[in-house]
Amino acid sequence: MTPTEEGLHPTKYPWVHEQWFKTFDHQALRRGFQVYREVCASCHSLSRIPYRSLVGTVLTADEAKALATENEYDTEPNDQGEIEQRPGKLSDYLPSPYKNDEAARFANNGALPPDLSLIVKARHGGCNYIFSLLTGYPEEPPAGASVGAGLNFNPYFPGTGIAMARVLYDGLVDYEDETPASTSQMAKDVVEFLNWAAEPEMDDRKRMGMKILVVTSVLFAVSIWVKRYKWAAIKSRKIVYNPPKDNTTTRF
C-alpha cells in the first residue's frame, strides 16, 4: 500500500484518561457532549447510548430527563393497535438523525456517517486518530494531490479523500464553563466524550482493577508467609546420622 492509501498515522497525544490511575475528566465529558449535540448529532447517531447512562457521568438526573422529553418516541400499541408518540424517558436511547442507513447515504451524497457509539474502539489509533482527523484538515491539499469530487483532503483518513468536511471551527460552541472553544479544545472534549461512550465502564474497571491488584498482592504475600511458616520446621530440621562406633565384633 502506498502512504496515501494507508493515511498518515496519528500522533500519540498524552491523554490523561488513558493513564493507569486516571479517570475521565467529567467536566470534559460534559463539554464533549455539548459539542456532540450541537455539531456532530446533525449527521452522526449515537444509538447505543440511553439517556439513563448520561445521568451521573455527564448530566444530572433532572437535566437528562429534560433532554429526554425534548424528543418523541413510539408508544406500545394502544387498544386500537395504533402506535402513538410520547415524550422521551430516561430509558430511551438518543435519537438518530436519519431513519436508516439508506436515508443517511442519500442525504450525504452516498457516504454513510458512521454511528459514533463505539467509534473510538472501532478505529485504528482510537482517540489519537479521531482527534487528528477532526483537527487535521489542511487549509488546502498539498500540491499535486488529487481529491475526488465531493471529497475533502484529510491526511489521516486512509486514501486521504473523506466525505466529511471540516466541521470544527474556533468559537463554534459556547461552553457553559467559559472554556475558550478553540478547534483543538472542542476536538479533545468530544473525543474524550466518545471514548466514554465506547467505554462507559472505564472508571469502574480501573477502580476494580486496582482493588484486585491490592487485595491479591496482600493475599499472595500472606500465602507466601503461611507457606514459609508451615515449612519452617521441615526446612530447618537437621537430619543427623550417628554411625555406630567401630565394633570389631559383629553381633548375630
Added chain:
Amino acid sequence: MGIWDAITDLVEAATPWTTADAEAPAQEEQQEETAETKEDESEKTEEATEEPAEEEEAEAEAEEEEEEEEEDEEEIVDPKEKFEEECRESKQCAPAKHHFDECVDRVTNASSSDGPKEDCVEEFFHLAHCATQCAAPKLWSVLK
C-alpha cells in the same frame, strides 16, 4: 505523575465512601440569599451600615462582568495551529520542510509539461508528522 499521586488515587479509589452524585448540587446560594433578606427585614437598623458595603460589592461584580465580556470579544486562536506553525519553522522539522517546499516548487513548475504526474502527499505526511509530534506535549499543556 508522581508516586504520591498514584498512592492517593489508590486510596481514594479503595475507600468505600467515594461516590458519584447523580443529583445536581444543592442550591445553597439561594437559601443564603433568602436568609439574608429575612435578616434584613428583621434588623432594619443595621441596614444603613451594610448598604455601602453591598454597593461596593455590586460595583466590583459589574466590573468583573465587563472584563469577562472584553475577553470574550477577543478572537480565539487555535493553539494547535500556532504550535504546529512554530514547529514547522523549527530546526527539528527543517529537513521535512525543505523536502516539502522543494517538492511543491517542482510540482507547480512541472504541471505544464507532460511528464509523469507527481504529488507532494508523502512529503506533506512527513512534515505533518514532525510538526504534530513536536506540538503534541505543548498543546496538551495548554488545553483543559
